[in-house]
Amino acid sequence: MNYDRIKKNETESKGEFMIAVFTDLDGTLLDNKTYSFDKAKTSIELLKSKNVSLIVVTTKTADEIEDFKRQEIGEFFIVETGCEIIAPDECFKLGKGYRHAREVLIKIKEKFPVKGFGDMSEKEISEITGLSLENSKKAKKRKYTEPFIPLGEFDLQEAEQIAERYGYRIYRGGRFYHIVDKECDKGKAVKFLIDKLKRKYGSILTIGLGDSKVDEPFLKIMDIPVLIPKKIGIYEKLDVENVRLSPYPAPLGWDYSIKEILNELEAGSS
Structure with missing residues (x-):
């Protein structure tokens, strides 16, 4: 230093x-x-x-x-x-609205079995994350990005290529993958x-x-x-x-x- x-x-x-x-x-x-x-x-x-x-x-x-x-x-x-x-x-x-991230998830769903926050109930999010129901409700109030989990066979590289075509990228976090505007x-x-x-x-x-x-x-x-x-x-x-x-x-x-x-x-x- x-x-x-x-x-x-x-x-x-x-x-x-x-x-x-x-x-x-x-x-x-x-x-x-x-x-x-x-x-x-x-x-x-x-x-x-x-x-x-x-x-x-x-x-x-x-x-x-x-x-x-x-x-x-x-x-x-x-x-x-x-x-x-x-x-x-x-x-x-700085980012595009949530509906755009959801549209990307729908495209990924055409190839792989995945489930996003928009598909989950507050109870499901709580069970996966350990968050309280109140905090799971707050986690669902997304304005820009869509976290998701694979439910079966999943190829990250191919999913990234799909996201790329729509101006998005995928990041792997601690528990979830995240669909994020490429500009962010x-x-x-x-x-x-x-x-x-x-x-x-x-x-x-x-x-x-x-x-x-x-x-x-x-x-x-x-x-x-x-x-x-x-x-x-x-x-x-x-x-x-x-x-x-x-x-x-x-x-x-x-x-x-x-x-x-x-x-x-x-x-x-x-």
Whole structure:
């Protein structure tokens, strides 16, 4: 890590300098089974005490992140795999509407047995994800993307070719595949937000945490990318240079890595 560059940027921006943590939720900050983040609460409070911005980058819907907003976990929210950015006083819509993603799923259905969120009841989503019925209802309120699961024989490469013909791509998340507007991904949305923040702060140090392939686009553009394991010693294979491997799954690995990085930054800037 280049601490001299950090100091230089602080000087050039006349004291205005921002550290931003960009984080995925499921399997990164949140336990993949219980969705708890209790073991990361001390590091979340630590970020607040140091005026470090926490920015959520998720496949979840705008309705699903309302609980995080109420708990003041996150300053900005990038939802539905980069299709919308929710800022404190404005919103940026980057993706095509939900019906287009559903149309792509219908085309994929002509070749493979698959089932999307639009085909599922709230009870089915709850059984698959472990979410409460109330949160499953929020997960169904999609504006841009369609998560789905294969029900039998499924060729991802062929499904991707179908999606490509209609201007979409398929990402594999922790539990579901996601049909996403080709013009959107987590990386593009994060870059869009970073560019806007740079106009205000002049210089930003970015820390990013994720656990799956869908996080790769935004981890690639982080100053400090961190990969959270699925289980101890088991990591998703990502093409991200200089990625740190957190030793523990979520949420403990998130807590550990945030504290480790902040300690290093303090030691390097003293």
